[in-house]
Amino acid sequence: MTDTAFVEFDQVQKSYDGETLAVANLNLSIPRGEFMTLLGPSGSGKTSSLMMLAGFETVTHGEIRLDGRSVNSVPPHQLGIGVVFQNYALFPHMTVNENLAFPLQVRRMGRSEIEERVREALQMVEMGRFGNRRPSELSGGQQQRAALARALVFRPELVLMDEPLGALDRQLREHMQYEIKRLHDQLGVTVVYVTHDQSEALTMSTRIAVFKDGSIQQDSGPETLYECPETAFVARFIGENNRLYGRVERVDNGVAEVSIEDMGQGRALAINCSGVGTPTTLSIRPERVFIGDTGENRFDAVVEELIYLGDHIRCRMRVLGHDDFIVKMPNAPDHQHLKAGQETQVSWNTEDCRALDALP
Amino acid sequence: MVRRLRALGLTIPLLAFLFAAFIIPVLVFLWQGVHDDTYARYMSHSTPVLEAWDGVSEPTEAMYAALQKDLVQARKDKTVGKVATRVNRELPGGRSLFTSTARRAARLEAPYREAMIDLKPAWGRLETWQALRVAAARYTPTYLAASVDLKYSGDGSIRRQDEKRRIHLTLFWRTIEISALVTIFCLLLGYPVAYLLSNLPQRSTNLLLILVLLPFWTSILVRTTAWIAILQGNGVLNDLFVAFGVIGDDSRFSMVYNRTGTLVAMTHILLPFMILPLYAVMRTVPKAYVQAAHSLGANGWIAFWRIYLPQTLPGIGAGVVLVFILATGYYITPALVGGQDGQMISNLIDFHMRRSLNWPLAAAMGFVLLVLVMFLYWLYDRVSGIDRMRLG
Ligand SMILES: Nc1ncnc2c1ncn2[C@@H]1O[C@H](COP(=O)(O)OP(=O)(O)OP(=O)(O)O)[C@@H](O)[C@H]1O
Ligand SMILES: [Mg+2]
Numbered sequence: 001m002t003d004t005a006f007v008e009f010d011q012v013q014k015s016y017d018g019e020t021l022a023v024a025n026l027n028l029s030i031p032r033g034e035f036m037t038l039l040g041p042s043g044s045g046k047t048s049s050l051m052m053l054a055g056f057e058t059v060t061h062g063e064i065r066l067d068g069r070s071v072n073s074v075p076p077h078q079l080g081i082g083v084v085f086q087n088y089a090l091f092p093h094m095t096v097n098e099n100l101a102f103p104l105q106v107r108r109m110g111r112s113e114i115e116e117r118v119r120e121a122l123q124m125v126e127m128g129r130f131g132n133r134r135p136s137e138l139s140g141g142q143q144q145r146a147a148l149a150r151a152l153v154f155r156p157e158l159v160l161m162d163e164p165l166g167a168l169d170r171q172l173r174e175h176m177q178y179e180i181k182r183l184h185d186q187l188g189v190t191v192v193y194v195t196h197d198q199s200e201a202l203t204m205s206t207r208i209a210v211f212k213d214g215s216i217q218q219d220s221g222p223e224t225l226y227e228c229p230e231t232a233f234v235a236r237f238i239g240e241n242n243r244l245y246g247r248v249e250r251v252d253n254g255v256a257e258v259s260i261e262d263m264g265q266g267r268a269l270a271i272n273c274s275g276v277g278t279p280t281t282l283s284i285r286p287e288r289v290f291i292g293d294t295g296e297n298r299f300d301a302v303v304e305e306l307i308y309l310g311d312h313i314r315c316r317m318r319v320l321g322h323d324d325f326i327v328k329m330p331n332a333p334d335h336q337h338l339k340a341g342q343e344t345q346v347s348w349n350t351e352d353c354r355a356l357d358a359l360p
Numbered sequence: 361m362v363r364r365l366r367a368l369g370l371t372i373p374l375l376a377f378l379f380a381a382f383i384i385p386v387l388v389f390l391w392q393g394v395h396d397d398t399y400a401r402y403m404s405h406s407t408p409v410l411e412a413w414d415g416v417s418e419p420t421e422a423m424y425a426a427l428q429k430d431l432v433q434a435r436k437d438k439t440v441g442k443v444a445t446r447v448n449r450e451l452p453g454g455r456s457l458f459t460s461t462a463r464r465a466a467r468l469e470a471p472y473r474e475a476m477i478d479l480k481p482a483w484g485r486l487e488t489w490q491a492l493r494v495a496a497a498r499y500t501p502t503y504l505a506a507s508v509d510l511k512y513s514g515d516g517s518i519r520r521q522d523e524k525r526r527i528h529l530t531l532f533w534r535t536i537e538i539s540a541l542v543t544i545f546c547l548l549l550g551y552p553v554a555y556l557l558s559n560l561p562q563r564s565t566n567l568l569l570i571l572v573l574l575p576f577w578t579s580i581l582v583r584t585t586a587w588i589a590i591l592q593g594n595g596v597l598n599d600l601f602v603a604f605g606v607i608g609d610d611s612r613f614s615m616v617y618n619r620t621g622t623l624v625a626m627t628h629i630l631l632p633f634m635i636l637p638l639y640a641v642m643r644t645v646p647k648a649y650v651q652a653a654h655s656l657g658a659n660g661w662i663a664f665w666r667i668y669l670p671q672t673l674p675g676i677g678a679g680v681v682l683v684f685i686l687a688t689g690y691y692i693t694p695a696l697v698g699g700q701d702g703q704m705i706s707n708l709i710d711f712h713m714r715r716s717l718n719w720p721l722a723a724a725m726g727f728v729l730l731v732l733v734m735f736l737y738w739l740y741d742r743v744s745g746i747d748r749m750r751l752g
Contacts, residue, residue: 056651076654077663083655089648093670102666103656154657 005029005065006190007036007053007158012062014048014214022048024214026062030192030207032157035184037193039201040211041237046194049211050160053192055079066158077106082151082159082189086166088143090135096122096146097131103154121153122146124183141172148180152187162194177204198238202226210234230272232356235283242289242325244282248273248355256355258282263320266297268353279358286326288352291315291336295347301325303342319346390730393503393723398446399495402439403430410489410496415515419489424472427492431458431465449718450502451491457482490514503724508532528708528725532732535705538622538694539687545627546634546683547676554638554675558645572635580629584696587625591616591697617699625693630686634679641675677744681737688733705729 007030014023023045030036038046051057053064055076064071071079090099100118109117122128125145135143144164151159164180165173181204184191195201201208202222209219210233218225218234229235236243246260248270256270258280266282273280289295304323305316312328315338319325327346329335338344400407405426413423434440444458451457457480468475476483493514494502502512509526510518520526553572557565575583590596598612607613615621649671653663691706698707705725712722 054651054655056654075659076651077657077659079655080657081655083652085648085652087646087648089646089652091649091652091667102653102658106657106662150656 006032006034006067007192008065009049009053010063010065012049012052012064013060014045014052014057015060021214023052026215028209028216028219030190032190033188035181035191035193035204035206037195037201037205037208038211039195039198039208039237041196044211045214046196046211047162048214050162050192050194054081054083054160080154080156080158082154082156084147084151084159084161084164086163088135088147088164090143090147090150092135095132095134096127096138099135099146100131100150100153103150107154117153121149124152125149125179140167141176144168144176145179148183152183152189156189158190158192160192160194163196164193165195165197165200173200180204202238210237228271229283229354229356232272232281232283232359235281235354235356236359240286240326242284242286242319242322243359244284244320244322245358246280246282246355248276248278248280250276255350256280258355261320261322264299266299266353267350268355269351271354272357273355280355281358283354283356284348284352286314286328287312287330288348289327290347291327291329291338291344293345293347295349295352297350297353298345298347301344301346303338303340303344306338306340317346389723390727391723392720393507393725393727394501395499396446396503396720397498398442399492400498402434402437402443403427403496405429405433406492407496410493413489413493415490415493416486419473419486421471421473423489424476424483425470428465428468428472428476431462435462435465447491447495449721450494451488453482454488454491457488487514503720504727506721507725507728528705531703531705531708532728534701534703535688535729536732536736538619538626538702538704539684541623542626542630542687543634543680543684545623546631547680549627550631550634550638550679551672551676554635554642557635557639558642569639572632575629576632580692581696583629584625584693587621587628588616588697591621591624616697617702619698619702621697621699622694622702622704625697626687626690629693630683633682633686637678637682638672638675641672641678645671673744677740681740684736685733688729 007028009026009028012023012026013021015021026045026049028036038049040046048057052059053066053071055071055074059072066079066081090096091102094102097118100121101114104114104117118131119128122131125148127142127145127149130138130142130146135146138146144167147164151161161180165176168176177200180191180193183189193201193204202225205222207219207221208225210217210225212233218230220228225234226239229238229241232243235241244260244266246258246266248256249259249265250257251270251273254270256268256273258266258268260266260282268282299319302318303315304318307314307316310331312330313335315327315329316323317325317327325346406423406429409423409426413419431440434443440459440462444455444462447454447458461476461480461483464479468479482488490513494500494512500512501518505512505518506521507528509521509529511521512518557568557572560568588595592598593612593614595616597615598607601607602609602612615624645668649667650663653667654660658667688704689706690704691710694702694704695707695710698704706729709722709725709729712718712725
């Protein structure tokens, strides 16, 4: 593809058993300095892709190139890729210092230089005091930092992380997200990060590739991914969204006329729907729905449930036969006061409603 | 507290069984190594006199008289043979001295001293009486001393055994040597197998594991004799060598009825005891460690030596201790394929148990072997720590 690509997956396939594809036709190109996140549900092939990139798994078909070289042709220890494993994989029989010194010793660095670099790397992750401890004597978060420092201490240009925060509690996870982000900005390394937590992906990445069944559904920046999902799967997987099922009646200038659930008529951006008469999924973000008739598409609604969340109020409503239609009302000074059971109207603008592929 | 007691209660049957079927017999047997009252039981008159004697002064007429009385009685009770056997262990030639004197003891007349010396000049020698004194003692270090090639004499001194009677230390040393070699061979052969087992998909693992365990299902005798068929002078292996022209027909290797035979057969038989603990530990070593080592720039050799091997040390420790301790006690295999220089200490113990019927000496040797193994175990603990040993 482009010659700025640092990491490139070119029609990559992976099969463990020769029958089913764990990764099916993966194309991805990652420029230098990017924070690329592979996001997807369990079993969608994220780890497999990462392990192939790290050289631990063979590529069944296609090619992965790192800086123009095919990784298939280089033994893993010569790739110079830092890897942070899901369970950290800190060597249990070595202290933190020895763990960090290992990659430098292997590179035959001088003793004083090794000490210097290890100290520097530990300071970078605020672990200076723990150098003489064994991994088993560290908390989960501390082990995580040590693993991070070890993956960075030999200054690789590419760092792979496979759900590195999966084992941490929420507060620590958010803190570490920030730390990793800071290190990425500070060091300018290229990061390929695997997670199945969409909020983690949104906060950290410069680009996100959404995986489903071994192939990429959409590959774009976090904002685009949230604002402009291209498939119903992505829309559902990233953030909250309301789905309505309908049939395309007419497409005109990028706007589709859709009959929704045979109960109403609406207009939506024709993003990913086929021709007239085919089924489609309409996707509307809850924060883009108005109570009342402000928007272009209006429908009757019944309030089912109200949840007060401080900064906003979550309102579950019955709309067009669905009783799980969510509306988020900001807690503004003039917001409407609804009651459960109340009959009202919801509306949204055509540009906030996307007509996507029909989910099976 | 109650729960603890209940848990303890569940182990009582096993403890009781171990106590009755293992600990007590072992203690009784070891007891025999230091306690022998054959003489004291049948020679009731001379025993107290011998015990009172200082072991260096001239034997008195009273001692001769007491002995004469005992000999007459022993001949009548037909126990003289047992006593003679006991004395013979302390005094070469003691058996015939005893039996022939006993035969004529009834006809001897006072003073017994002159009469007995007349009959057999050996009665005039101090060593004869010192040997009797050793035999008369109920508690004696003589067997323990003998099992490490020392001689305990009636005058209370302990000296090294005569040159040509020193066989035990050599055998103990050889036992350790053979056990150590077998352990090393088992480790070298078993480690790769265990590694393979722990890295294959489950289905193939089960099949291979059965192959590893297969030897357990055949009798040890069958396996050992199979090795004879393979290794002997005109056995399978030599035939193959000759057929392929590796060696001439007249210079076949002698691989059995010597130490080679013992080493080969024992390594084969003990191999599973090395493989199983290794496999159990290796299975728990996550793949990610070696992968991490590779990603950090270590080649296969460094990743193995510095990362993988240290993680399997608990398994190595368990396998080594298991195989070594089992090997020190082996005797069927060396007996069948060991020839002269492949015999181990257990074979001698067996000899004394079944042939020479010298149970006290067998017990003493067993005791020394036990102490030796416990010492090595202690040494191992000091060096690498038992708590780091894992059987899986
Ligand atoms: N070593 C293996 N042998 C056989 N099949 C495997 C192996 N590793 C993964 N798979 C299969 O490949 C598919 C993709 O697995 P992968 O581990 O890449 O998923 P993932 O996206 O990382 O999931 P998760 O979020 O649960 O980690 C799954 O169907 C899995 O069962
Ligand atoms: Mg995974």
